[in-house]
Amino acid sequence: MGPATREEIMFRFILKRVASMPLLLLGVVTLAFVISRLLPADPIASIVGQRNLGNEEIVAAAEAKWGLDQPLPTQYLTYIGNLLTGDLGTSFQTKMPVSSDIAERLPATLELTLMALIIGAIGGILLGVISASRKNRAPDHVSRVFALIGSSLPIFWTGLVLLFVFYAQLGILPGPGRLSSRVIPPADVTGFYTIDALLQGDMPLFWDAFGHLLLPAFIMGWGLMGTISRLVRASMLDELGSDYVRTIRAKGVSESQLMRGHVLRNSLTPVVTILGFAFGAMLMGAVLVETIFSWNGIGSYAVEATRSLDYPAINAVCLLGGAVFLIANLVTDIAYPAIDPRVRLS
Amino acid sequence: MNRPRLGKLARTKGAIVGVAALATALSACGSPATTSAAEGARQLVIARAMDVSTLDPQRGYCDTCQIIFSAVYETLVTVDPDDPSSIVPRLATSWTVNDDATSFTFELDPDAVFSDGSPVEASDVQFTYERMVNLQGSASFLLAGLESIETPDAHTVTVNFADPNSAFLAIGAAPYLGIVNEEVAVANGATAGEDAATADASEEWFLQNSAGSGPYTLAGYESGQSVELTANENYWGDEPTFPSVVINEVTDSSSQLQQLQQGDVDIAMQIAPDALAQLEGVTGVTTEVVDSYNFVYLMLAPGAAGGEALEDERVREAIKLAIDYDGVIDTTVGGYGKTQGSPIPNGFEGSEDQELPSQDLEQAKELLAEAGYADGFTISSAYPKFAVYGVDFDVMMQAIQQDLAEVGIELELTPMEYTQWAEMLGSGGSPITAVYFAPDHMDSSQYVQYFGMVPTGAWSATASVDGAVVNQAEVDGLAQALTETGEDRIATYTALGQEMADDLIILPIVNPQLVLAYASDVTGVEYSPCCNLDLAGLGIQE
Numbered sequence: 001m002g003p004a005t006r007e008e009i010m011f012r013f014i015l016k017r018v019a020s021m022p023l024l025l026l027g028v029v030t031l032a033f034v035i036s037r038l039l040p041a042d043p044i045a046s047i048v049g050q051r052n053l054g055n056e057e058i059v060a061a062a063e064a065k066w067g068l069d070q071p072l073p074t075q076y077l078t079y080i081g082n083l084l085t086g087d088l089g090t091s092f093q094t095k096m097p098v099s100s101d102i103a104e105r106l107p108a109t110l111e112l113t114l115m116a117l118i119i120g121a122i123g124g125i126l127l128g129v130i131s132a133s134r135k136n137r138a139p140d141h142v143s144r145v146f147a148l149i150g151s152s153l154p155i156f157w158t159g160l161v162l163l164f165v166f167y168a169q170l171g172i173l174p175g176p177g178r179l180s181s182r183v184i185p186p187a188d189v190t191g192f193y194t195i196d197a198l199l200q201g202d203m204p205l206f207w208d209a210f211g212h213l214l215l216p217a218f219i220m221g222w223g224l225m226g227t228i229s230r231l232v233r234a235s236m237l238d239e240l241g242s243d244y245v246r247t248i249r250a251k252g253v254s255e256s257q258l259m260r261g262h263v264l265r266n267s268l269t270p271v272v273t274i275l276g277f278a279f280g281a282m283l284m285g286a287v288l289v290e291t292i293f294s295w296n297g298i299g300s301y302a303v304e305a306t307r308s309l310d311y312p313a314i315n316a317v318c319l320l321g322g323a324v325f326l327i328a329n330l331v332t333d334i335a336y337p338a339i340d341p342r343v344r345l346s
Numbered sequence: 347m348n349r350p351r352l353g354k355l356a357r358t359k360g361a362i363v364g365v366a367a368l369a370t371a372l373s374a375c376g377s378p379a380t381t382s383a384a385e386g387a388r389q390l391v392i393a394r395a396m397d398v399s400t401l402d403p404q405r406g407y408c409d410t411c412q413i414i415f416s417a418v419y420e421t422l423v424t425v426d427p428d429d430p431s432s433i434v435p436r437l438a439t440s441w442t443v444n445d446d447a448t449s450f451t452f453e454l455d456p457d458a459v460f461s462d463g464s465p466v467e468a469s470d471v472q473f474t475y476e477r478m479v480n481l482q483g484s485a486s487f488l489l490a491g492l493e494s495i496e497t498p499d500a501h502t503v504t505v506n507f508a509d510p511n512s513a514f515l516a517i518g519a520a521p522y523l524g525i526v527n528e529e530v531a532v533a534n535g536a537t538a539g540e541d542a543a544t545a546d547a548s549e550e551w552f553l554q555n556s557a558g559s560g561p562y563t564l565a566g567y568e569s570g571q572s573v574e575l576t577a578n579e580n581y582w583g584d585e586p587t588f589p590s591v592v593i594n595e596v597t598d599s600s601s602q603l604q605q606l607q608q609g610d611v612d613i614a615m616q617i618a619p620d621a622l623a624q625l626e627g628v629t630g631v632t633t634e635v636v637d638s639y640n641f642v643y644l645m646l647a648p649g650a651a652g653g654e655a656l657e658d659e660r661v662r663e664a665i666k667l668a669i670d671y672d673g674v675i676d677t678t679v680g681g682y683g684k685t686q687g688s689p690i691p692n693g694f695e696g697s698e699d700q701e702l703p704s705q706d707l708e709q710a711k712e713l714l715a716e717a718g719y720a721d722g723f724t725i726s727s728a729y730p731k732f733a734v735y736g737v738d739f740d741v742m743m744q745a746i747q748q749d750l751a752e753v754g755i756e757l758e759l760t761p762m763e764y765t766q767w768a769e770m771l772g773s774g775g776s777p778i779t780a781v782y783f784a785p786d787h788m789d790s791s792q793y794v795q796y797f798g799m800v801p802t803g804a805w806s807a808t809a810s811v812d813g814a815v816v817n818q819a820e821v822d823g824l825a826q827a828l829t830e831t832g833e834d835r836i837a838t839y840t841a842l843g844q845e846m847a848d849d850l851i852i853l854p855i856v857n858p859q860l861v862l863a864y865a866s867d868v869t870g871v872e873y874s875p876c877c878n879l880d881l882a883g884l885g886i887q888e
Binding site for chain 2: 163
């Protein structure tokens with residue numbers, strides 16, 4: 001047998017990583033289970049309400065109903081057993097199966113995060129290119145300040161201010177929520193309102209959903225834009241100083257071709273790494289934007305679950321977070337060799 | 347260097363075109379894609395931070411539930427909006443009470459029908475009440491002491507209690523006692539049997555469906571997002587003005603305000619009092635400040651670890667006198683609040699003649715000196731990080747901390763998440779904590795049952811270093827009040843209010859007012875004592 005082809009190596013690599021995922025996720029869930037139970041806090045309080053804390057009958061009935069009267073090992077084994085059959089349990093708070101809660105909320109956050117990622121990546125690369133090609137001149141300085149503001153101001157503040165300016169004062173961008181008031185959401189296909197609106201051919205609905213995405217996605221993507229623009233600028237300047245650039249220039253290739261065809265492409269490798277991590281971080285850290293923009297996503301679900309010590313929901317969110325992180329990492333690793341032929345999987 | 351001038355110009359043009367396209371797109375965003383057609387028949391949109399965790403009326407227990415349940419389900423009786431102490435018919439046309447207030451007989455309106463067109467019958471009442479008790483849900487305590495229910499005919503129902511319970515008519519008006527269509531509920535997994543707490547499997551069904559006789563039916567619910575109600579086509583009473591009502595989850599108070607300003611919502615339910623000024627002079631928006639029955643209080647627990655100093659009544663009195671109530675009300679709710687004399691809130695029977703608390707630093711210092719604390723002392727306070735009815739507990743506790751420092755008491759504050767605070771209460775408690783209370787119904791008995799030094803009292807167990815405290819005057823007074831009506835009952839509750847004020851365990855700090863903010867063409871926006879906001883009572887100005 002000859003040496004493995006590039007495709008075979010890639011396939012084995014993916015297989016190995018995917019095979020290790022269940023074990024890693026079991027670890028995540030076990031950790032989440034143990035930590036949430038170790039907290040000096042009582043989920044019964046949020047189930048029965050403050051008024052009933054002293055009512056032994058009501059507390060006992062609630063404990064029995066939710067299985068909280070069982071010893072911890074039994075609770076753990078029951079949970080893992082259910083998990084293996086795909087049952088994530090029922091949320092203490094929403095009283096719905098956690099899987100349907102997540103199915104309802106995840107698309108909202110995914111749509112927002114992807115939009116933020118697109119805004120952050122495109123904006124960041126554009127700013128980076130402008131900065132690199134106009135090094136130390138006005139456009140570079142402006143882009144630097146813009147990036148700095150985006151990465152340093154707290155999201156809840158920029159969120160409130162931009163909402164105040166563009167929604168409450170100027171009225172040119174729509175307000176909180178995924179759709180305007182009195183607008184009926186599209187039939188649920190993907191859970192992405194923009195895509196579902198397009199699927200049913202309703203353009204006004206598409207624009208409504210799209211408009212609602214802009215402000216929160218920009219606010220989430222702004223910080224990323226800053227990071228990426230700085231990164232692109234630095235690596236482009238590095239590339240511009242290298243020998244091959246001198247050779248290409250000597251060959252008489254136009255400056256824009258050089259930038260687009262060679263320098264930028266070579267500078268994008270670190271951006272891919274950042275995007276992979278940023279996607280995971282944004283997905284799980286969307287809570288502030290979700291709160292300000294009344295966005296019913298997974299971030300606010302996670303916070304609500306933690307606050308009320310909703311065990312099944314906490315575990316599920318940890319599981320989801322772990323899975324997103326592992327998948328984002330895997331995708332990043334696969335994307336490397338595609339962008340940069342110098343990188344090889346082994 | 348070769349500068350691509352033309353290319354740059356082309357890019358600039360491209361950018362301009364792009365911006366123009368975006369602007370066109372955005373102006374499209376400004377106009378809603380799909381709206382109800384006729385003005386006057388629009389969908390009513392409400393912005394609210396919701397606290398819903400179930401929509402089963404016999405399981406629910408929350409402020410938002412009150413609004414939804416009272417629109418979808420109907421109680422036997424209700425309170426008169428103009429005189430909350432007076433009980434008026436709803437499903438029942440008339441009722442009689444036996445002499446010792448243990449037996450209540452209701453005659454049901456023969457016209458009353460559920461949303462599926464079937465008549466509301468005595469068996470539905472029996473099913474609802476028995477299910478409420480056996481579910482052992484959060485509001486089950488409302489029917490504590492229920493002994494039996496008789497249904498001599500389809501339109502007569504008698505509810506019997508073990509002990510006198512003159513509060514029952516008021517309790518019967520609580521939205522959690524909304525009557526459920528037995529047949530429909532049972533078909534979807536509900537049971538009223540003794541094993542209902544574990545055997546009833548209808549909770550998920552109730553999240554998307556309803557089985558009531560009220561002016562609205564539940565059209566849909568998405569937790570964390572919205573609740574939608576549509577007018578009940580088979581409603582046996584007056585048709586509500588709005589064909590459809592949606593309550594949107596808007597957690598942030600300033601977002602609520604902006605949405606109201608922009609006309610995206612008709613009613614914003616939790617506008618912070620300090621934001622009122624921003625709505626002044628805004629065309630098309632009406633604001634009002636109204637009294638509420640809610641209050642926030644300090645609970646003193648001599649029996650909690652580290653609370654020994656509070657065992658001396660003079661120390662508790664000194665704490666009460668050291669607090670600058672007006673200052674706290676200014677700091678927390680911008681002055682939109684009142685002081686309250688006892689755990690019976692302003693407006694309830696027994697509250698009229700209570701002396702209101704006020705600051706007296708000199709007397710506080712004297713009392714402390716008499717009690718042997720001339721140099722003050724240090725005491726801890728763990729409290730939940732609530733922000734309710736406009737009162738941010740952090741802000742309130744810091745203000746109180748400063749007030750107590752004036753008389754030499756150093757208050758060590760430990761803010762906690764609610765679940766952590768609850769766990770702490772169950773394992774020793776905190777010498778001083780802060781809590782809030784909103785009424786479940788319009789009878790004052792709930793305040794004695796919860797705040798009194800009585801066996802059912804929530805805070806009596808830690809009221810002394812020697813263990814649970816029983817104030818016999820309160821036990822007897824409560825039993826007596828539950829046999830009485832009218833002036834006699836008012837006199838008894840007034841005495842009970844004084845007793846509880848003298849216990850010096852519960853110190854009411856602020857009775858916050860409510861901000862009503864709504865589109866000016868919406869009529870009937872009022873704070874309803876039973877139901878928070880009566881959706882069926884809302885209309886549109888001609």
